[in-house]
Amino acid sequence: MRVVIAEDAVLLREGLVRLLAENGHQVLAAVGDGPSLVDAIVAHRPDVSIVDVRMPPSHTDEGLRAAVRARERVPGAPVLVLSQYVEVSYADDLLADRTGAVGYLLKDRVAQIADFLDALRLVASGGTVLDPDVVAQLLVRRRREDPLRNLTPREREVLTLMAEGRSNTAIARALQVTEGAVEKHVTSIFAKLDLPPDEEQHRRVMAVLTFLRG
């Protein structure tokens, strides 16, 4: 894949470049601030961009805002955002345009190289990926009446993994059950939550998230 990296910490930027190179990907540009990211995405049209949230000049959420701006100019440009800590509003901003091909992971996940590269590929192909910690926080923000009270514990697990963006196959592997069992759970969940069933990965995630955000 052709990748653009935006990360202001030299150590990490270099580490990512090497990591991608060792795994057969091509790094088109490695930039260190928001405006440069937008320029790079517009100029190179990469297959996916890896973006750190905290970058100059503002050192708050510069990377996130640059990613959103870039996707306005290049609609649907796949972006995987990395951040040091979970901030649910970042997920909101990324998912706001509802076009998919976004991901939000904690920086720590980069160390799990296989999973990281899987997530990268998923985002590049138009899917949505959310860090488990982000999903956990989303599940915590409940309304008075817990709409998930009808779900069995197993179904809750499946719901969580769905929200992270995993496919049925991945969920089956994680829970060590058959894919058929997972499909049955999924159907049951959508029925109980009164959601229209959807096979397409991105729309599935969006549906679940929309539901969770209330």
Next chain:
Amino acid sequence: AFTLVITGVSSFFVLGLPVLVGGLLVARAFADLERRRIGPVLRRRIARPTYRRAPVNASWFRRMGNPMFVGQYWLDAVHASVVWLVSTVTFSIAVTWWCSAVFGCLYWTFGWALPDTAPVGIVIGDRPLPEALGLGGSLGARAFFYAAFGIFFLGTLPLVMRGLAVAQAQCGRALLSGMAEVRQHISGLEEGKARAEVQREAAVSAEATALRKLERDIHDGPQQRLVRLAMDLGRAQQQWDTDPEAARRITAEALAQTQETITELRALSRGIAPPILTDRGLPSALAALAARSTVDVELDVAEIGRLHPALENTVYFVVAEALANIAKHSCATLCRINVEPLGDRMVVNVTDDGIGGASLAKGHGLAGLADRAQAAGGTLSVTSPLGGPTTITAALPWRAAGQRR
């Protein structure tokens, strides 16, 4: 009858009130005089009260009649009335004492000239006191007695005079400056409270700034390194079987990273609570700072022993941040650090021969220093003309090792 009443009432108001106001003003004049006299007698400063003026847009009547509405004028008038009585009493006593002293001491000069029947001296019934006491009626006895009498009065004269003066002065002070003293006391308390408030805010601000800087330093330093470390080890793991050479190389790099992370963490902990300062005190800690500095340092620390930890911390960080500033901005070649006690303060001087232009304004490196100094109850000043040299001076209240504030 109507005419008389009206005349009476109106003359009271028309004539009486101005006279009253005039009287009050006169009372104030005399009171001011008296206050000047009281001061030296009591050997202290007499608080001068403020006589409130009428508000700016008050009516003509309010302005003209202002003395009637201000309390201190009435107190002055009371004093003028009362002091007459007090001073009459003190006057009488004073005169009596003087006369007794003079009479007694000088009796022997004129006693012989007095006819025996003259009722001079103290008489009990028909007989002079010395005779009544059984000392005999001779001139010598009388002279001796009155001399003793006179000496007693002479001896106690200074005391009595002083006592009378003080009594009169205290009476005056109570009436004339009592209110003013209370006001002064209150405003002193309020000032102290305001100062404490400022100090507390400086402390909070200094702490918040320090903590934020700490978070940034941790984020930019060790945190990044550890994430990179995790990535590298993951990569090494990936390459273990397929390309052992690469795996070995990555692992070696990771090891170097670990070392640098440890160094960074050590530096950070120095920035929070330097171990050498806690263990060995200021002289050693400042020497360590001087040794690490890129600019040459002349260190001169007085023999002060251990101090209160808060004071030691403040001095250390003032010097540390001053040195950091010098290294970054001043292009100096030599820096002199001087720490010594002066009265009840610890004075820290950091001078460099650089290009000057340092300031305490926000955004420059020294802004946090002023907060730190203020939080410790002290002051910080910077003299830094363009072209140099620059001197930073901190004066901090002295606190011994076990002392509470």
